[in-house]
Amino acid sequence: xxxxxxxYYTLTYKTSFDTNEVPSNGTWTNSAxxxxxxxxxxxHENSGSAGFTPKVEFDNDGSKSxxxxxxxxxITWTVVANYNQRTxxxxxxxxxxxxxxxxxxxxxxxxxxxxxxxGTYTLGAQVSSPDITFDSxxxxxxxxxxxxxxxxxxxxxxxxxxxxxxxxxxYTNTAKY
Numbered sequence: 001x002x003x004x005x006x007x008y009y010t011l012t013y014k015t016s017f018d019t020n021e022v023p024s025n026g027t028w029t030n031s032a033x034x035x036x037x038x039x040x041x042x043x044h045e046n047s048g049s050a051g052f053t054p055k056v057e058f059d060n061d062g063s064k065s066x067x068x069x070x071x072x073x074x075i076t077w078t079v080v081a082n083y084n085q086r087t088x089x090x091x092x093x094x095x096x097x098x099x100x101x102x103x104x105x106x107x108x109x110x111x112x113x114x115x116x117x118x119g120t121y122t123l124g125a126q127v128s129s130p131d132i133t134f135d136s137x138x139x140x141x142x143x144x145x146x147x148x149x150x151x152x153x154x155x156x157x158x159x160x161x162x163x164x165x166x167x168x169x170x171y172t173n174t175a176k177y
Contacts, residue, residue, distance in 0.1 A: 017052070057083050075160075093145065102161075107157045108155065108156070113153060143155050
């Protein structure tokens with residue numbers, strides 16, 4: 001800061017974004033311009049801008065992750081849906097389990113979630129009597145999300161690799177929301 005200025009001002013504000021309106025380059029630009037007249041009557045101008053790219057979870061409106069427990073040879077999968085908290089109509093999470101993983105019967109649970117301002121989520125109440133089915137022919141787990149809700153949801157479930165030769169460094173599959 002220069003010590004010759006008589007007054008200093010800090011302007012602070014918040015903005016929001018709608019992921020339906022993400023620019024084609026994936027980043028919004030926010031610009032500001034300040035103009036002033038100094039004590040001598042001279043005019044000045046200063047401008048600046050900053051870009052903002054939303055977290056990929058907002059762009060995808062969901063995320064999926066998995067963690068392996070070497071002790072019991074299970075993978076716990078976590079699928080988060082409706083990050084943008086839009087009104088749900090006929091919404092489902094569908095996840096086909098690929099490779100030699102076996103679905104752990106009755107392991108699926110559905111939770112409400114709060115999306116925090118930094119893009120992380122906080123697990124909420126478990127949904128009582130969720131509509132979750134597993135089709136063993138297609139090896140697909142499907143959870144119907146509550147109709148008309150505007151909440152984010154987290155689906156967790158386990159797959160087992162017990163008795164299998166684990167000869168790959170990762171297991172990849174994609175959930176559909």
